Amino acid sequence: MRRASLGATTARMWPYYPDLLATPVPRYTSFPTAAEFSDAVGLEDLDRELAQISGDISLYVHIPFCEKICWYCGCNTGASNRRERLVSYLDALRREIGLIRRRIAGRAQVRRVAFGGGSPNAISPTDFVGLVTDLTTVGTLVDPVWSIELDPRSLCRDWGRVIAGVGITHASLGVQTLEPHLQAAIGRLQPREAIVAATGMLRRCGITSLNFDLMYGLPGQTLDDLRRTLEQSVALEPDRIALFGYAHVPHLIKRQERIDARSLSGQRLRFAMAEAGHELLTAAGYRAIGFDHFALPGDALAQAAEFGRLRRNFQGFTDDASPVLLGLGASAISIFPDAIIQNEKNAGRYRMRLSQQKLPAALGVRRSAQDITIAALIERLLCQGEASLGAAMTPALIEALDPFVERGLAGRAGDVLTILPAGLPYARTIAALLDPYRQDSTRRFSSAV
Numbered sequence: 001m002r003r004a005s006l007g008a009t010t011a012r013m014w015p016y017y018p019d020l021l022a023t024p025v026p027r028y029t030s031f032p033t034a035a036e037f038s039d040a041v042g043l044e045d046l047d048r049e050l051a052q053i054s055g056d057i058s059l060y061v062h063i064p065f066c067e068k069i070c071w072y073c074g075c076n077t078g079a080s081n082r083r084e085r086l087v088s089y090l091d092a093l094r095r096e097i098g099l100i101r102r103r104i105a106g107r108a109q110v111r112r113v114a115f116g117g118g119s120p121n122a123i124s125p126t127d128f129v130g131l132v133t134d135l136t137t138v139g140t141l142v143d144p145v146w147s148i149e150l151d152p153r154s155l156c157r158d159w160g161r162v163i164a165g166v167g168i169t170h171a172s173l174g175v176q177t178l179e180p181h182l183q184a185a186i187g188r189l190q191p192r193e194a195i196v197a198a199t200g201m202l203r204r205c206g207i208t209s210l211n212f213d214l215m216y217g218l219p220g221q222t223l224d225d226l227r228r229t230l231e232q233s234v235a236l237e238p239d240r241i242a243l244f245g246y247a248h249v250p251h252l253i254k255r256q257e258r259i260d261a262r263s264l265s266g267q268r269l270r271f272a273m274a275e276a277g278h279e280l281l282t283a284a285g286y287r288a289i290g291f292d293h294f295a296l297p298g299d300a301l302a303q304a305a306e307f308g309r310l311r312r313n314f315q316g317f318t319d320d321a322s323p324v325l326l327g328l329g330a331s332a333i334s335i336f337p338d339a340i341i342q343n344e345k346n347a348g349r350y351r352m353r354l355s356q357q358k359l360p361a362a363l364g365v366r367r368s369a370q371d372i373t374i375a376a377l378i379e380r381l382l383c384q385g386e387a388s389l390g391a392a393m394t395p396a397l398i399e400a401l402d403p404f405v406e407r408g409l410a411g412r413a414g415d416v417l418t419i420l421p422a423g424l425p426y427a428r429t430i431a432a433l434l435d436p437y438r439q440d441s442t443r444r445f446s447s448a449v
Contacts, residue, residue: 014275014425017407018267021425021448025432028382029314030333030340031375032365036437037342041364049336050103056142058112058322059135060315061093062329064347065122067154071187071258072176072218072246075118086123089330089347090131092354096328097134099359108139111322112147114315119151119174125162132166138326145170147209152198153190164205171202172211172242177218178229185219186259192232199236209299211240216273217447218246219263226273227280234284239299242316243277243292245270245447271449274425290382291427293317310383317383330360338367370436378431385427386418392434393417400433425449 026033064075065086113135120128147170148163163171175195176188183189202210212233216226233241248264250256265273278288286294287302293316295302304310304319311318313325314333325335330350333342341364344350353360367375373392380387389397393415401417404410409423410430419427429448432438 014271014278015407015409015422016268016271017403017409017426020403020407020409020429021267021271023429023432023448025428025438025448026435028378028428028431029312029316030335031378031435032340032367032371032437033435034333034342036365037340037363038365039363041339041341041361041366043359043361045339045364045366046334046341046359046361047103049334049339049341050100052336053104053324054107055109056111056322057108057139057324057326058114058320059110059138060114060116060325060327060332061120061131061135062327062332063115063117063120063123064330065089065117066119066151067122069187069255070176071255072215073255074247074249074253085347086127088351090123090127092351093131093329094134095354095357096360097138099354099357100326100328101138104139106139108324109142110135110139110144111142112145112320114146114170115148116315117149119154120148121150121154121159125156125158128159128162129166147171149174150198150202152194155198155201157201160201160205163202163207167206169207170209170211171207172213172240173198173202173238175212175229175233176215177221177225178232179221179225182218182221182225185263196236199238209240209301210238211242212236212238214241214243214277215246216243216277217265217270219259219261221265221273223269223272223276226276230277230280230284234281234286239296240301241281241286241294243274243281243294245274245292245449247447267447267449270447271425274449278424288424290317291424305383308384312379312382338372340364340367374434374436377434381417381419381431381434382427386416389415389417389434397433401430404430 146166146168148168149172152173177183178192214229214233248256248261281294282288285296287297287305289295289301289305300319301317309319309321311320313335323337327334327343330347331343331345333340341361344353344360344362350360377387377389377392401410401412404423404426405412409420409426411418411420419430423430
């Protein structure tokens, strides 16, 4: 597809209302959010949910290791600097797969398998093939979509052969920024040549949907820095781009203490960066998917958005229609229709539980009928931009929505709430108005933009 020049942006500008963005809000990759997880939900709940599985499921496999740890990263990951750590973890992961397989007992059809981290390519290609073999026994494979997150700095030819052999078609590269001075500021040095080489290799190995993860709001980042990264990224023609705002939460993620907070962007500059990214990428031919994803029109994600099939889960915006997502590995989260359950976050405790032949479920939340209703409304707002709220459209909510409606960010007709084009950067803030757990919560989340 022929793309427009990145310079051909539209004249439309997002209105900036700092008072409406002052409160940090969740990313709403689940509802209730992880802030509501507790140890009151665990193994018994997981056993009950697994016993009820029938039909389509998706699998997510967490590899909590990277060859190098980046300072900005909020993932549950550690350095893969000792072979015995990897071997011990993979042994535990295979035990978990076996326990899940016995509980499901052939009642599931596996539609998708996703590997995330960390960096799945922190393990050896041989170990990865063994893991894939084990996963094929969890349920009946029904032409599944295989996807993987990759660190381009350690992507060798052997990995290319494995990707082609397994039949992986979707891949995501952690690019973040192509500006060397910003890479140094976040502890992730990777020459542009490494990204170019990784992109070429993945295309040759059968990747048909390639995503680049990019970030704005990095320490010392300017609008020109972001534009250059976007221009260079678009030139490599990824099918998808995820443009995330950096969340600086050193009180939760100790490694972020190495980042100089004094050089971080203020809210106004972050807003301008999000707007510039949206304008530049849509001018280049990408379709905006929600508020931080972009996809070429022929990509499955753009097709899902166009035809009302877009969903949202812990992997962000997705076209995955399976009602159950099973998370495998330390900290992995499983989503069931009426429960969300997370594995042990600590890799040591995760291994210990499985050495005792126990599933590692540790935290979670059971979803009430109200939770399920609100979850569906928030998902529709974030994915389709509109939702019929029904009884949720209370006088209190109408009052809370008034500032957004009055400023042309949202529309309200009866019980139908619509996020207008100018309100896109306020989508999470508007969604949070439906969240009863947020109304009196002091929990700190990431910036709304």
